[in-house]
Amino acid sequence: MHDSLSRVSRPVTAVLLGGGMAATFDIVYAFVRNAGFGKTPVWVLQSVATGFLGLDAFERGIPGATLGLVSHYAILFVAAFVYLLAANRIPALRTRALACGATFGVLVYLFMNFVVLPLSAFPFTLSYTPMRLLEGFVSHALFVGIPIAIAIRWLAYPGNRTYST
Numbered sequence: 001m002h003d004s005l006s007r008v009s010r011p012v013t014a015v016l017l018g019g020g021m022a023a024t025f026d027i028v029y030a031f032v033r034n035a036g037f038g039k040t041p042v043w044v045l046q047s048v049a050t051g052f053l054g055l056d057a058f059e060r061g062i063p064g065a066t067l068g069l070v071s072h073y074a075i076l077f078v079a080a081f082v083y084l085l086a087a088n089r090i091p092a093l094r095t096r097a098l099a100c101g102a103t104f105g106v107l108v109y110l111f112m113n114f115v116v117l118p119l120s121a122f123p124f125t126l127s128y129t130p131m132r133l134l135e136g137f138v139s140h141a142l143f144v145g146i147p148i149a150i151a152i153r154w155l156a157y158p159g160n161r162t163y164s165t
Helices: 002-035 041-059 062-089 097-119 130-156
Strands: none
Touching: 002 041, 002 062, 002 130, 041 062, 062 097, 062 130, 097 130
């Protein structure tokens, strides 16, 4: 019984820890980056909620910000779960956590910006200059993909604890 519980709880813990770390690092990065443009953390979270509510998210106050925070964490828990599922099938995702995690972070950025945002109620038009893309790729590689990959590797696959790129 204990062995089967451990087989289930380690991957669940990996998804929760990896997704939680990624969500925290990413949202703190967004807070700091947007503070340079005079935007508050509440505004940043409301801007996340615009995916569901459009511009009305900014009229919802703290409930709009809360929706943004919850949806941000939910998205990254799902991303961590997707990485876990892929790692079950692709051994390199378990053995090359840094390189694969960085690549995964870039893929998350591309998926969110070029699939999810256009399909959502997000009310802004974003321009993707080469510098903006590079910043998005680097930040998502470091703050999203690598934390997820390391958490999955260390907790879901404890036999793969040596690092290789």
